[in-house]
Amino acid sequence: IVPALEYLRKQGLTRLYLVGSDYVFPRTANKIIQAYAKANGMRVVGEDYAPLGSTEFSTLVNKVEGAGADAVFNTLNGDSNVAFFKEYKSAGLTAKSLPVLSVSIAEEEVKSIGTQYLEGQLTAWNYYQTTPGAANEKFRAAYQAAYGADKPTSDPMEAAYNAVYLWKAMAEKAGSFDVAAVKAASDGITLEAPEGTITVDGATQHVHKTARIGKVGANGLIDEVWNSGGPIKPDPYLKGYPWAAGLS
Incomplete structure (x- = not known):
């Protein structure tokens, strides 16, 4: 999440709309995003949650469209992503006009949602099928x-x-x-x-990993557009980030 936010900020995409499923991960992720945004010159212009499995997104997409956001940070999960991106395209929103960065959509999900709905959209992971080596x-x-x-x-x-x-x-x-x-x-x-x-x-039982931002291609695969330059030291409780002090 933090490297994804740093990437968006460096691209000048500083006004974020947060869309997530209504359970612990998106709620926690968005607390982190709110704290990061406040400390780094970004602004959260909207935050909405859909029940897990929800397939009705017309109202939410209308709110996103009218909020003046530069980008959407997506923590939806499961079938909700299918309905959200179909509604997003139906509303005339595209990766160029209002990009969406997702943290739960990998190659398998691209295939199931449909490349025509996701082409050009962004993802944050540590690995893609296209990762060289x-x-x-x-x-x-x-x-x-x-x-x-x-x-x-x-x-x-x-x-x-x-x-x-x-x-x-x-x-x-x-x-x-x-x-x-x-x-x-x-x-x-x-x-x-x-x-x-x-x-x-050993201290955290977490793993040093390289962060990668990818973009969905017309072939349904995800191509890397940015990486952290090397593995990032694990910091599961965000102790190394002053802006995260007080988060619980």
């Missing part, structure tokens, strides 16, 4: 050989794959399957993953 070429080829050339890889899929190999390395380092021993051995475990080099931080 030999490790990803091998990963993608093996996956598609097993499941079909039309089956895309995605960030959640790659993260699950990584987790197995990170655990393997920890267990081998610990010489044990004991949970406490594996946890104690986790610090510094590194994997040359499809997304690039990732490293476990």
